[in-house]
Amino acid sequence: MSLSQGRQYLAIPGPSVMPDRVLQAMHQPCPNIYEGGLIEMTHSLIPDLKYVAGTAAHAVIYIANGHGAWEAAVSNVLAVGDRVLVLATGRFCMGWGEMASSLGITVETIDFGGRDTIDMDRVRDHLRGDTAGRIKAVMAVHVDTSTSVRNDISALRGAIDASGHNALLMVDCIASLGCDEFRMDDWGVDIMVSACQKGLMTPPGIAFVFFSDKAAAVRNAMERVSAYWDWKPRVEPDLYYKYFCGTAPTQHLLGLREALDMIREEELPQIWARHEALASAVWAACFAWGQGGPLTMNIADPALRSRAVTALAIGAPGGTRLRRWTEHQAGLTLGIGLNMATLEDPNADGFFRIGHMGHVNAQMIMGTLGSIQAGLIALDIPHGPGGLDAAARVLAAA
Numbered sequence: 001m002s003l004s005q006g007r008q009y010l011a012i013p014g015p016s017v018m019p020d021r022v023l024q025a026m027h028q029p030c031p032n033i034y035e036g037g038l039i040e041m042t043h044s045l046i047p048d049l050k051y052v053a054g055t056a057a058h059a060v061i062y063i064a065n066g067h068g069a070w071e072a073a074v075s076n077v078l079a080v081g082d083r084v085l086v087l088a089t090g091r092f093c094m095g096w097g098e099m100a101s102s103l104g105i106t107v108e109t110i111d112f113g114g115r116d117t118i119d120m121d122r123v124r125d126h127l128r129g130d131t132a133g134r135i136k137a138v139m140a141v142h143v144d145t146s147t148s149v150r151n152d153i154s155a156l157r158g159a160i161d162a163s164g165h166n167a168l169l170m171v172d173c174i175a176s177l178g179c180d181e182f183r184m185d186d187w188g189v190d191i192m193v194s195a196c197q198k199g200l201m202t203p204p205g206i207a208f209v210f211f212s213d214k215a216a217a218v219r220n221a222m223e224r225v226s227a228y229w230d231w232k233p234r235v236e237p238d239l240y241y242k243y244f245c246g247t248a249p250t251q252h253l254l255g256l257r258e259a260l261d262m263i264r265e266e267e268l269p270q271i272w273a274r275h276e277a278l279a280s281a282v283w284a285a286c287f288a289w290g291q292g293g294p295l296t297m298n299i300a301d302p303a304l305r306s307r308a309v310t311a312l313a314i315g316a317p318g319g320t321r322l323r324r325w326t327e328h329q330a331g332l333t334l335g336i337g338l339n340m341a342t343l344e345d346p347n348a349d350g351f352f353r354i355g356h357m358g359h360v361n362a363q364m365i366m367g368t369l370g371s372i373q374a375g376l377i378a379l380d381i382p383h384g385p386g387g388l389d390a391a392a393r394v395l396a397a398a
């Protein structure tokens with residue numbers, strides 16, 4: 001019997017759960033785009049976006065998804081023939097590198113595999129080897145959503161500095177912003193890209209690029225930059241339409257304003273702590289289940305795990321069966337495995353991910369874990385006892 005009627009939980013790693021407050025804020029007639037409240041409201045977004053990013057530098061908004069932010073960042077500081085170093089820890093940094101490559105940039109990649117973090121010594125040595133200083137930027141992902149690894153961006157800055165190299169540090173925080181602690185200025189990040197549909201709890205469609213004065217100087221030295229992606233006219237524009245190089249994404253901005261209000265009400269340290277506690281509960285349950293069956297977390301070391309998403313292996317076809325069961329029987333949509341095996345490989349059905357990012361609380365996590373355990377029982381997938389107890393104890397101690 002299906003027990004799915006009721007409020008659904010889309011527990012995929014983005015788009016994340018949209019708060020009712022955000023949806024209600026969007027549900028109004030289109031405001032005037034030439035004068036009035038919308039203009040003031042848009043100005044007010046910028047300081048709050050910078051607060052979330054931990055930067056006093058520059059922030060611009062694009063009508064785009066995360067891939068658009070990738071292209072925007074690349075387009076402002078890299079030209080055909082330039083060279084970048086991509087530090088791959090999963091699908092997403094690879095994808096950013098592929099986008100740079102499609103724009104004519106030469107990409108050097110160090111691949112750290114799908115279950116590990118960046119080896120800082122290798123980065124330092126690689127940059128030291130670039131004695132001619134040809135590498136213009138180092139590209140990394142804070143949280144790679146495919147593997148659920150969380151890279152230490154502050155340590156990466158340290159490795160770049162230790163090498164004495166002048167490359168820009170470009171970081172993708174699309175999955176981590178508003179979930180995992182991130183401090184752009186303190187950690188010496190030159191360019192950070194993000195999007196609205198994960199920790200920022202807004203329907204997909206707008207994306208952000210934050211950049212330092214050093215990155216701004218690199219942009220200013222570029223021979224030319226695509227008119228649409230150029231960040232320069234978008235910073236403190238004299239005319240409103242220049243914020244977006246055209247019509248503003250009105251309803252998205254209304255939703256984002258509300259989401260940022262919610263973030264300011266809760267404050268980042270509490271948001272990070274909430275994500276940490278909820279993620280720890282997920283890991284405690286998964287660890288217990290794994291003691292008596294095939295379930296394993298992709299990232300073995302808890303210190304390297306994202307607080308926003310957990311990638312798991314359970315053996316084919318268990319991942320796909322479990323996802324179908326929780327969706328159809330319990331109203332819980334889990335994420336597919338990404339880049340763990342090629343789609344035609346039958347092993348691809350052996351992976352899944354739990355999204356626990358953004359507008360998520362303790363009862364949603366306990367409901368998620370309880371539904372997963374019901375699925376494991378219903379599908380006869382062996383698992384160790386005590387998963388829900390272990391999660392409850394983590395939440396009780398938080």
Ligand SMILES: *Cc1c(COP(=O)(O)O)cnc(C)c1O
Pocket residue numbers: 014065066067068092141143144145172173174175195204
């Ligand atoms: C979701 C995600 C992207 C891609 O974002 P889109 O909005 O789908 O283009 C890129 N990088 C990371 C780390 C992500 O989590």
